[in-house]
Amino acid sequence: MSRQLIRALFLTHVDPAHFESRGSGIQQRFELLLDGLARVTEHIDFVIMVAGADSASSAAREAAAAAFLSDRAQRPVSVRLVPLAREEAERGPWQRYVLAARSLDTLPGYRAYVGNAQLEAVASVLRQHRYDGLMVQRLCCAAIVLRLQQRLALPPVLFDLDDIEHVAYRRLVAQPPHWRSKPLAYLQLPALMRGERRALRLARASFVCAENDRRKLERLYRARNLEVIPNAVVPPLAPLPPAHAPTLLFVGIYGHAPNRAAAEFFLDHVWPRIRARVPTARVVFAGARPEAVTHYAAPPQGVSFTGFVADLQPLYAAARVVVCPLLSGGGTRVKIIEAAAYARPVVATRIGAEGLVFTDGEEILIRDAAAAFAAACITLLEDHAACTRMGLAARARVDAHYRRDSVAAHLASCILARLRIPPEHVGTA
Numbered sequence: 001m002s003r004q005l006i007r008a009l010f011l012t013h014v015d016p017a018h019f020e021s022r023g024s025g026i027q028q029r030f031e032l033l034l035d036g037l038a039r040v041t042e043h044i045d046f047v048i049m050v051a052g053a054d055s056a057s058s059a060a061r062e063a064a065a066a067a068f069l070s071d072r073a074q075r076p077v078s079v080r081l082v083p084l085a086r087e088e089a090e091r092g093p094w095q096r097y098v099l100a101a102r103s104l105d106t107l108p109g110y111r112a113y114v115g116n117a118q119l120e121a122v123a124s125v126l127r128q129h130r131y132d133g134l135m136v137q138r139l140c141c142a143a144i145v146l147r148l149q150q151r152l153a154l155p156p157v158l159f160d161l162d163d164i165e166h167v168a169y170r171r172l173v174a175q176p177p178h179w180r181s182k183p184l185a186y187l188q189l190p191a192l193m194r195g196e197r198r199a200l201r202l203a204r205a206s207f208v209c210a211e212n213d214r215r216k217l218e219r220l221y222r223a224r225n226l227e228v229i230p231n232a233v234v235p236p237l238a239p240l241p242p243a244h245a246p247t248l249l250f251v252g253i254y255g256h257a258p259n260r261a262a263a264e265f266f267l268d269h270v271w272p273r274i275r276a277r278v279p280t281a282r283v284v285f286a287g288a289r290p291e292a293v294t295h296y297a298a299p300p301q302g303v304s305f306t307g308f309v310a311d312l313q314p315l316y317a318a319a320r321v322v323v324c325p326l327l328s329g330g331g332t333r334v335k336i337i338e339a340a341a342y343a344r345p346v347v348a349t350r351i352g353a354e355g356l357v358f359t360d361g362e363e364i365l366i367r368d369a370a371a372a373f374a375a376a377c378i379t380l381l382e383d384h385a386a387c388t389r390m391g392l393a394a395r396a397r398v399d400a401h402y403r404r405d406s407v408a409a410h411l412a413s414c415i416l417a418r419l420r421i422p423p424e425h426v427g428t429a
Contacts, residue, residue: 004416005041005132009125009155010034011144012137013049013113016068017061024253025231025334029162030137031072032232032404033207036411037135038073046079047125049113049141058083080125085115097184104195107188110143119147131155133204133419139165139192142199149202156419159203162231164213166192168258168330171351175261175328197221205418207411209332210355227414231334232407239343239395240317242387248274248283248377249319249344251312251335255289258329262352263293265370266325267300273374275302278381283323286315316342320387321380324352325373332356336364337402340394345387347376357401363394 014030037044046069050061058081066079087108100106105114112118122144126134134155136142142159166189173185200206200223207229208214217223250266252259263285274281282302290296290305299305309315316322322339324346332355339346340358347365358364365376380387 005419007043007045007129007131008037008041008133008135009045009047009129009131010037010135010137011047011049011122011141012135013140014137015048015050016065024256025331026138026162028233028334029160029231032229032408032411033135033137033160034069034073035404035408036229036415037133038075039408039412040416041132042075044069044073044075044077045125045129045131046077047122048079048081049084049118049144050081051084080121082118082121084112085118087112093181093184097181097187101187101191104139104143104191104198105147107191110140110195113140113143114147119144119151123148123151126152126154133158133415136160136199136203138162139195139199142202143195146195146198146202154202156204157202158415158418159199159206160229161196161199161206161213161217162209163330164196164208164216165330166196167216168328171328171330172257193220197223200226205414207414212355213331225418227411227418229411229414230402230407231332231337232402232404233334233338233341233398234404235341235395235398236313239341239392240313242344242384242391243318243320244384245318245320246278246281246381247319248281248321248323248381249315249339250283250285250287250323250325251315251338252285252287253289254285254287254292258326259287260292261328262324262326262349264295265327266323266373267293267295267303269370270323270325270374270377271300271303273371274377274381275300277374277378281381284315284319286312312338313342316344319344321377322346323373323377324348326352337398340364340391341398341402343391343395345380345390345394347373347380349373358394358397363390363397365390 014027062079062081066077070077104110135158136145137160200221205225205227207227209231211228214226214228254260284304286306286309288308290307296305322344324333324336326349336346349368350366353366360366367373367376
């Protein structure tokens with residue numbers, strides 16, 4: 001595709017410094033957005049909101065990030081790291097849940113983005129050039145542009161809402177543990193929803209991961225200009241045959257609360273049933289922050305934690321089945337798409353498989369109750385032919401819907417169509 005935009009600004013909280021030490025769906029989403037934007041833009045400037053940046057280290061970090069991103073984008077880039085504001089710890093439930101719920105700007109996790117220093121830093125970048133488009137990743141960064149629209153004229157905004165934040169938050173609050181003041185946490189939902197509505201209305205186009213998210217936002221907010229840009233992967237050249245050993249695999253970052261809760265649900269309620277039926281079964285939990293899981297210090301028999309793994313292919317090759325027992329969260333699970341790309345059958349909860357176009361019983365098994373989840377895993381562990389059949393069907397679905405190059409090309413077309421900027425009218429550096 002010929003490039004038609006001269007310069008774009010990408011506002012994100014994804015720090016490239018962590019790419020080699022952490023793997024996450026958010027990072028993969030960032031790479032997809034970058035791929036699509038790079039196909040239609042000559043130069044990309046990045047503003048990256050980061051924790052722990054200071055004047056002594058930021059210049060070196062910016063240079064390293066620019067080199068990394070320029071290599072990924074295959075074009076000139078510039079990088080500005082903006083430190084997040086320090087958030088004071090709330091002193092009690094009233095401050096944490098009630099006072100903090102006044103607006104998106106006052107919510108924990110969001111107010112660090114909209115301090116005066118943060119707003120001025122982003123504004124200074126916006127004033128340097130005439131940008132043809134502003135890509136904004138996630139609601140935390142959208143909070144910045146919602147404030148800045150009152151100060152200066154913004155370029156056309158492209159907003160990526162890979163998770164519907166209020167849905168993910170509501171599900172998280174509903175999960176154990178519960179305490180007396182926890183119901184007050186629901187008071188934060190209106191502020192989240194108002195922020196989502198305002199960001200969607202501000203954007204020239206908004207990108208979501210799945211058709212069900214698009215329908216939900218249209219129903220809740222009467223949102224328009226929505227485009228479905230599914231999460232995507234770069235699949236291996238050929239699918240892997242299923243392993244003969246009865247090994248299951250869970251991939252995730254366990255510092256992320258939904259992943260931690262999923263691991264503990266599986267170990268507490270599903271794993272004992274599997275081991276009772278298949279005594280030689282093993283389960284491997286791969287990913288960063290395994291110490292966040294309660295069972296990490298004393299794993300049950302047959303359970304192992306690898307920590308971060310740079311190359312997951314050997315783990316997929318050694319696994320018969322991949323599990324995704326999520327009980328909360330939003331968006332769509334890249335881990336399921338990735339497993340399917342390796343031709344691994346997946347057993348997932350309904351929330352785990354939400355938004356994906358895999359068919360239950362053909363390309364995935366979807367089970368919510370612990371007993372049913374365990375039974376599905378046991379069926380696949382005991383039936384090599386079923387694993388092969390379901391894995392190949394899942395891989396075919398990835399090839400049809402979730403290949404990175406195809407999705408990025410579609411995203412690039414959407415960017416040009418939504419910005420509606422003819423080549424002779426694009427901005428100048």
